[in-house]
Amino acid sequence: MQSPPQLRLDRQICFALYNASRAVTLAYAPLLAPLGLTYPQYLVLLVLWEEDGPSVKELGARLELDSGTLTPLLKRMESARLVARRRDAEDERVVRVRLTADGRALRAKAAAVPEAISCKLGTTRGDMARLRQELVDLTRALRDGR
Numbered sequence: 793m794q795s796p797p798q799l800r801l802d803r804q805i806c807f808a809l810y811n812a813s814r815a816v817t818l819a820y821a822p823l824l825a826p827l828g829l830t831y832p833q834y835l836v837l838l839v840l841w842e843e844d845g846p847s848v849k850e851l852g853a854r855l856e857l858d859s860g861t862l863t864p865l866l867k868r869m870e871s872a873r874l875v876a877r878r879r880d881a882e883d884e885r886v887v888r889v890r891l892t893a894d895g896r897a898l899r900a901k902a903a904a905v906p907e908a909i910s911c912k913l914g915t916t917r918g919d920m921a922r923l924r925q926e927l928v929d930l931t932r933a934l935r936d937g938r
Contacts, residue, residue: 819912823905827898828872832857832865834902840875840891841899847880848887874898 801807817831824834839846839854846854852862866889869875874895880886910920 816909819909820905823908824902827901829898829902833869833874834905836865836869836889837874837891837895837898837902840889840895845888845890848877848889851889869895 797803820831820834824831827834829837835855836851839851848859848862848866851857852859855862857865866875866877870877872894873892876890876892877887878890880888910917913920915923
């Protein structure tokens, strides 16, 4: 029995995006391994290198991760001495995430990762910026229900 053309796997954007996402994560792995980082840990550090000290809630919103995913990730990063979690002095309900000296030191070592990914893809910075924007626009359109 033959599937109609619209149901062919090779025509599905969901499958292409799924495979691309997996390939990107796998491409980062050998670049992050010497730093002792997993891909999700790298994403957390990217946020903290931009702004140190967000609340766990703010960090989760920025990364679009729920607390059930983020909390164990932060615990492992805390055990590795990359981050420290502390209750906010003004509001005990809020937990803030701060970089440790080790977490800050990784920033210089990780600076080469984006360029290495670009080289691996054989694309220019402009190509990468356009692709990134297309993916952001796609995500926004899907979320907005357009």
